[in-house]
Amino acid sequence: MTPEQLALRDAVRSLLTKHSDVRAAIETPHGYDKDVWARLTDIGVLPIPEQYGGSGATRTETHIALEELGRTLTPSPLLASTLAAEALLASGNDEACARLLPRIADGTVATLIWPWDNGPASLDGTARYVLDGDHAEILLASDGTGLYEIESGARQHTPTMDQTRRLATVHLDGRETHLGRWSPEIRDVALAALAAEQVGTAARALELTVEYTKTRVQFGKPIGSFQALKHRMADMHVLVETARSAAGACTDEVSAAVAKVYCSEALFKVAAEMVQLHGGIAITWEHDAHLYLKRAHSSGQLFGSPAVHLDRLSRLVR
Amino acid sequence: MMFTLSSEQTDFAAVLHDFLRAGKTDLASLGVDEVTDPVDLVVVFEEVGHHAVAGPLIESLAVVPALMGGVAAGAAAGATHSVAFPPLVPHAVEADRYFLIDGDTLHEATPTAELESVDPSRRLVDLSPGPIVATDVPAARAFDLGVLTCSAQLLGLGRAMLELTTTHAKTRAQFGKPIGQFQAVKHHLANVLIGLELARPLVFGAAVTMNSRDVSAAKVATSDAAWQAARIALQVHGAIGYTAEHELGRFLLQTRALRTAWGSPSMHRARVLEAL
């Protein structure tokens, strides 16, 4: 990381340390802390060029912020707004960019409805598992060929097991405005962004586990001194480091699919081990371990399960 | 309900164990060639595996007798038999006399080419069919007996490797203590024990029911458990286990060969699923 990137990471990390209260955030009407979101947009982590009122951050900066959000599980519209912004930038419609991107840069929540398999999709029907779909003010959708702005449509929050990620069902009613072309690469952009977040979650789950096993004493010594536990944490470390490499190297369709499969599976394993290594305390509501486990499962399913992408990869690789 | 071996069966296993440990090979002298009951066959083949006995025993003692209704037609005493069931068992283990199954028809067969197994002590041949020996033979049951005895052999192999490795872990010292005192080694061995313990009842259960679902389940479980035992055995032995001088190699290579012999784990998984 460059010094600027390190500074950005530190800024986001300290913002989240000071202000992020995950459990309070999920109790708010829209499931995220507006104050934290405002501060985050002030830092300028959305990948929006200056000409459209953004900070000029690149994807790398956005990924740094997503990784930090992943670490703390802080609910945030960053992923949704990022995808909406990316889809707009790729649409080739300057007018729409000039009209919508400055609002997104200022913190207006935007989201994108799109077919994860990049196949054809109907804009007349029900879209499920839309990130921040119940409260986003800017709603974009793709039918697999074009990008559209959605005027209205009934929407409801869809409560899922993972309360740290806001999902909604949106009823599309065929009233939309065509904005421009849909770029299939948005899928790879989305998978890369999600992978960055997953790496943060996995890294933090491991850190918390290491900290816990250093302090929890049984049989007269810290449980982290038992080889059985050490070796499992060593394996978690191998997973986190290789997942970080996979997430950091998304440059095309194949590497993005690799990142999605690899990071999802790594996070599943790390979160499951976090629970196992914490023992009984992990099963309590007060402890955060279950939040990590639930996040691992929900982000594994988001944008298509590892199985879906494995299937795709089995056709892509030579 | 009595899901446990009779005292005759455990005694027989002990006799076989001592016999094989003494390096004797003439199993017929113990009457093993007259064993036909599947549970008894499992008892025999677990010991065969336990001592990594090589050769076409599954074929000679379990499969061919089942195909020929017990009479080893015209075979000289002590002659070994082998059989292929293409496509599931495409090659035969080297023997004195060969057969080939086509549907429910049993052919004499002649070897055409030698093939290399991952286990060099298992010599394999390709067969070409000769004259018909019998029609309407119980091919399906004979195949299942092959799978079952192969599973029993894997179980015995796994047990032997666990024993070898446990002994090694108690005697080999590094960092001033027996390596068996390190949790990593302990847990490796405990995992092997768990795998074998849970595979074992599946083998005996299959011997009782003799339906293909249960036989396949036993093969899947023993293939995985015995191969896990082999991997851990090598890992815990370290470099010495990687030498031809050490006996582990024989067990390890035979286990790897039997893991995919008589149908691969994925073929047997598919068979279980189909039956459900």
Added chain:
Amino acid sequence: MDLSLDASTLTFQAEVRSWLATHVRPLSSMDTAAGFEEHRSWERQLASERLSVVSWPAAFGGRDASLLQWLVFEEEYHASGAPGRVSQNGIFLLAPTLFAHGTDEQRARILPSMARADVVWAQAWSEPEAGSDLASLRSTAVRCDGGWLLRGQKTWSSRAAFADRAFGLFRTGPGERHRGLTYLLFDLRAPGVTVRPIAQLDGEPGFAEVFLDDVFVPDHDVVGEVGDGWRVAMSTAGNERGLTLRSPGRFTAAASRLVELYRKNPDPALRDRVVDAWIGAQAYRLHTFGALAAPLSGPAASVTKVFWSELDVAIHETALDLLGEVAPGWRDGWLFSLSGPIYAGTNEIQRNVIAERLLGLPR
């Protein structure tokens, strides 16, 4: 982030690819006397194109290639199906030690002949009682006129039955365990050396025991300071664990062969394992590209050791599960893959290192 290659690397890649395409030929096992010599000739052929040690300075037979170019070389090398490197212990283990701790005289004397495989080196570290616990080794080097006399027994030394010289650790005192060890080079054909070949699981004598009975080593064959052998050895042990000995090219090539094998023998039940193996090889490759910017520390090399060795087992196990027990072209590689979690520090030891030194867990 950018994974594209610069123009000079692309030119280099094209040269390597076309040379290998016309020169690679199958050789017999390098763990046999005849195969060893075939591999030695192959090394000489590589050396004559200055392809045996591309990352070394030109003065020693290399091309001053960057680390990235070296990785590209390795990818091409393994993708072409070229033979294993009989010089690997010298090139990947001893040479980095000499670059870091040797004298100019030693580098000038030893490296060029190593690059041409005129001298093939064996590693003589392990002893019967000192495997994982290397610091418990007992072989000694005793001061004598103009040098040292070696006494003791080394074991598991790969291809020492056929190699020319060896590098090892010896107790010179004073002090116990890690203290009082010295890194010495000796001739495997010197008076007092007895080499007993030991067959490996494939039946070939890939290992050897080396008995040393007052074997003379001149002073100029001490590497680093007398008594500093542990530090000298460990500072480059990461090479064995990490990138250099087992570069990603080896695994990306094996994974591609596995995918090809699957296409010919599709077994849907094994599909996920095939793709996971391929993904694992990609992850290792990318992990290595990351390490180009920030070289791996000693303990971080433990991460790659665990990863590549288990990946290699997964690739080969999957191939065998696809093929069954008749597995031509895969058997030797498969058997060798099983030893990966043992040599270069067992994976149990690596996990201890990761847990204690990278994660800070209590001992």
